Amino acid sequence: MNSTKEFKVDIKTENGDSNSLSVSSRSNTPVSDLDDGNKESVCEVKNLNDSNGFKNLADEHLSAAFTSPRVTSLTRDRPPENLRPDIGAAVPSFSNMSYIAKNTISKKTKKSTNSICEDSFDYETDVDGTRKISRYIFLEIHRILRAIFDVILKCILAFFYCFFAILRFFEYNYNSMKLKFYSLIYNPSNSPQLIRSDVSSLSKIPKILAAIVDYKSEEEVGGGVLGLMENSSDIVAWSLSAGIKHLYLYDHDGLLKNDVGLLRRIIYNNLRKYFGPAKVPKFAVRIPHTNQIFYNLPPTPISLEYVEKADKKISIEVILLSKVDGRETIVDLTKSMAELCKQGLLDEKDITQDLVDKELRKLVGEEPDLLLYFGPNLDLQGFPPWHIRLTELFWEHDNNDVSYTVFIRGLKEYAGSKVNVGK
Amino acid sequence: MKNSVEEMSRASSPSPLTSNKHNNKIGDRRSLEEEYSNCSFLVSRFIIFPLKYMFTEIIKSSGRQPKHVSFIMDGNRRFAKNKKMKIEKSHDMGFLTMCKILNLLYDCDVKTVTVFAFSIENFSRSEKEVLDLMRLAKKRLLQLVTNTDMCSKFGVKVKVVGDISLLDEDLKEMCYFLESETQGNDKCLLNVCFPYTGRWELFNSMKLAITDFKNGEINDITSDTISEYIYNHGKRAEGSIDWAKKGPLDLLVRTSGVKRLSDYQLWQVSSDCSIDYDESKGYQNTIKFEILKLLWPELTIFRIIWMLLNFCFEQSKK
Numbered sequence: 001m002n003s004t005k006e007f008k009v010d011i012k013t014e015n016g017d018s019n020s021l022s023v024s025s026r027s028n029t030p031v032s033d034l035d036d037g038n039k040e041s042v043c044e045v046k047n048l049n050d051s052n053g054f055k056n057l058a059d060e061h062l063s064a065a066f067t068s069p070r071v072t073s074l075t076r077d078r079p080p081e082n083l084r085p086d087i088g089a090a091v092p093s094f095s096n097m098s099y100i101a102k103n104t105i106s107k108k109t110k111k112s113t114n115s116i117c118e119d120s121f122d123y124e125t126d127v128d129g130t131r132k133i134s135r136y137i138f139l140e141i142h143r144i145l146r147a148i149f150d151v152i153l154k155c156i157l158a159f160f161y162c163f164f165a166i167l168r169f170f171e172y173n174y175n176s177m178k179l180k181f182y183s184l185i186y187n188p189s190n191s192p193q194l195i196r197s198d199v200s201s202l203s204k205i206p207k208i209l210a211a212i213v214d215y216k217s218e219e220e221v222g223g224g225v226l227g228l229m230e231n232s233s234d235i236v237a238w239s240l241s242a243g244i245k246h247l248y249l250y251d252h253d254g255l256l257k258n259d260v261g262l263l264r265r266i267i268y269n270n271l272r273k274y275f276g277p278a279k280v281p282k283f284a285v286r287i288p289h290t291n292q293i294f295y296n297l298p299p300t301p302i303s304l305e306y307v308e309k310a311d312k313k314i315s316i317e318v319i320l321l322s323k324v325d326g327r328e329t330i331v332d333l334t335k336s337m338a339e340l341c342k343q344g345l346l347d348e349k350d351i352t353q354d355l356v357d358k359e360l361r362k363l364v365g366e367e368p369d370l371l372l373y374f375g376p377n378l379d380l381q382g383f384p385p386w387h388i389r390l391t392e393l394f395w396e397h398d399n400n401d402v403s404y405t406v407f408i409r410g411l412k413e414y415a416g417s418k419v420n421v422g423k
Numbered sequence: 424m425k426n427s428v429e430e431m432s433r434a435s436s437p438s439p440l441t442s443n444k445h446n447n448k449i450g451d452r453r454s455l456e457e458e459y460s461n462c463s464f465l466v467s468r469f470i471i472f473p474l475k476y477m478f479t480e481i482i483k484s485s486g487r488q489p490k491h492v493s494f495i496m497d498g499n500r501r502f503a504k505n506k507k508m509k510i511e512k513s514h515d516m517g518f519l520t521m522c523k524i525l526n527l528l529y530d531c532d533v534k535t536v537t538v539f540a541f542s543i544e545n546f547s548r549s550e551k552e553v554l555d556l557m558r559l560a561k562k563r564l565l566q567l568v569t570n571t572d573m574c575s576k577f578g579v580k581v582k583v584v585g586d587i588s589l590l591d592e593d594l595k596e597m598c599y600f601l602e603s604e605t606q607g608n609d610k611c612l613l614n615v616c617f618p619y620t621g622r623w624e625l626f627n628s629m630k631l632a633i634t635d636f637k638n639g640e641i642n643d644i645t646s647d648t649i650s651e652y653i654y655n656h657g658k659r660a661e662g663s664i665d666w667a668k669k670g671p672l673d674l675l676v677r678t679s680g681v682k683r684l685s686d687y688q689l690w691q692v693s694s695d696c697s698i699d700y701d702e703s704k705g706y707q708n709t710i711k712f713e714i715l716k717l718l719w720p721e722l723t724i725f726r727i728i729w730m731l732l733n734f735c736f737e738q739s740k741k
Contacts, residue, residue, distance in 0.1 A: 338636035
C-alpha cells in the first residue's frame, strides 16, 4: 500500500507541475489509468506473497511431519483462506434488531428518483408553455410520491427483516434443541458394537462416503488443526464400525494433507480407543493429488521391520481431498489434453465423455454415494464437481459440530432414499 | 429404434410450427390459466395482483435479490398420481407454475433463470415411454414458443442448453426457432436445460476450450475460462454481455424434498469461494440450497416471494 501512495503523490506533483506550465493539458484520465494499473500490480505482488507464505507453511508442515512430529509445529502464523466466521457471531439474537432496521432504511437504492412517468411523457414535444409547466409540476409531484412510496417500501422491508430476525432466532433455538434431543437418542458411544446395531437395521449403507469438515478457529472447542484431525478420526472410526470401506475427507485448505504423519497417529489412537489395543483395524491414507498411499502408522525405528512386512489388507481406505482436487484438477486435465491436441499427439475425436470420466476417476476417485456436511448450511466449498452427480447430500441446519447424530441420521436418510436415474 | 421413434412422433403431429399458426389451444398460456385457476377474477385482480406488486417492489428496493436462480422441477408425475389425474394435465399445471414463477422473478430483477426440463438419462427408458416424453416435450416447447410475449415484455433471451443432436428434426427446428426469436433481447436470460446433464455441459465446454486452444484463440485455460464457456453456453462471451459476470449461481431450488443434484449444474454448484468472489457484492459468493418438500405444481408465487425475502435477509447480514 505504501508504494501506491508514493506513486500517487509523484503523479500528483507531476500533474501539478504540468498544470503550472500549461493550463490546457488538464487530463485526469491517464492518472486514474496509471493508478489502476499500479493497484493491479500491487495486488498481484500481494497474491504472490500469499501463495509463497502458504507454500512455506506447507513446507514447514511437511518437513515437520518427516522429521519429528511435535505439537508445536502446528502453531499457525496466519489463518487459512477459508476461515469461517465463528458460530458465536452468527447466533441470532434480539439485540441486532435496531441495527437491521437502521441499516435497511438508510441504505440507498440506485433508482429512487427515476419515475415511471418520465418514459411515457416526453414534454419536450409539447409547444404550449403553460401545459409544459403543468406537466412538469405533475412529474415533480409524481417524483415526490415515488420517493414517499420508496420510504414506505423501505419501512415494510425493515419490518420484514425484523420479522425474519425473530423467526430466525426461534428457528435456531428449535434446531439446536432438536439436535440435542437427537444426540440423547443416539447416545454417542465409543463402542463399535452399538454403532453396528444402529446401522444393522438400515436397508442399505453407502459404499463410499464423503465428509466435508470445516476448520474452526483455535479458540473454539475442537478448533485448530488438531481439532480438525480429531474430528476426522472420529468419522473414520464411525464409518469403520458401520462397515464403510472408502471414506473421502474433504477440507478446503488441505490442512489434513499437510501433516499426514500426525493424522495417521491420531487415527490410530482413536481406533485403538474404539476397538481395543489388541485388534486395531488396518487402515490406509491415500492422497490422490500427490498419488501417495500410507499404510497404518508412520514408521518409527522400532517398528520399521513390521512396516515392510505389513500386509496391505485394510479395513478402510481414507482418501484426503482438498480444493486442488476440485475445479483445479479438471482445469489441469483440460490444459494437458489441449496441449496434447496442439502437439498432435491426441486426436480431438478421441476426447469423449468416457475418457474424461476415466481420467477423473484415476485422478480423484470414484463417485461417493453420500456426502455429509458438518456445518450449518450446505456449502460444497469446491468439492470435486464431476463426482457429485448422484450423490445424496446431507446436512443438519444450524449444526456446527462433527457429531455422531449427523452421521447416523445421514446414513438413515440415505437408506430411505431411492435413486432412479432418469425416471 | 431412433428412426421408428421419429416416424411415430411425426405422425402424431405434422409440424409444430404449422400447428402453431393454426392457433392451437395447447400452447396458449391464457387459456391454460383460465382452465386451471381456482380463484375468481375479482380475487386475482384486487388481492393477488396488488400484493404481488408490493412484494416485488419490496424485494427490488432491498437490492439484495439473487442474480441467478435455478430450478429443478421435480414431482410432476407424483402430483398426477396423488391427485389421480392424467400426467399430461399435471405437466400443464407444472408449466403454468413455471410461467408464473418466471414472471415473478423477472419482475424482481433476477437476471438469469435456469430450469431443468429434461435429462439425457431420460432417454434410457423404454421406447414407448421415450415416445410419450418426446410428445410431451414437443408440447412444452410449443407452449414456450407461443408464449414469447413474456420474453418480449421483459427482454428475455431464451437459450436451450443441452445436447440438441439427440432430438428429432421437429424438436431441433423448434429449439432453433425459439432461440432465433429471442436473440435480440439482452436484459435477462432463460436457460432451458433440455436433453441436459451437468457432466455433458462440463465436458462440452472442456472440449470447446480445447478446440479454441488448439486453434490459438486462447492462450491459457483457467477455471474462469471454463466458467465463461459454461455460462455463455459453450461460446466465449459474445458481444457486450458476459453472463458469467452478470450472475453466477446464487440460489438453487429443488422441489419434492430430494437432497440430490441429479446431475444438474455440477460445475456451478461446487463453486470455490476464491474463484467466485463477487466484486459488486463485496463478499464471497456462496450458493444457497432450498429444498422444498412440495411437488412442483403445488408451488405458489407466495412461497417463492417468502424464499426471496428470506434470501435478501440472509444476504443483508453479510
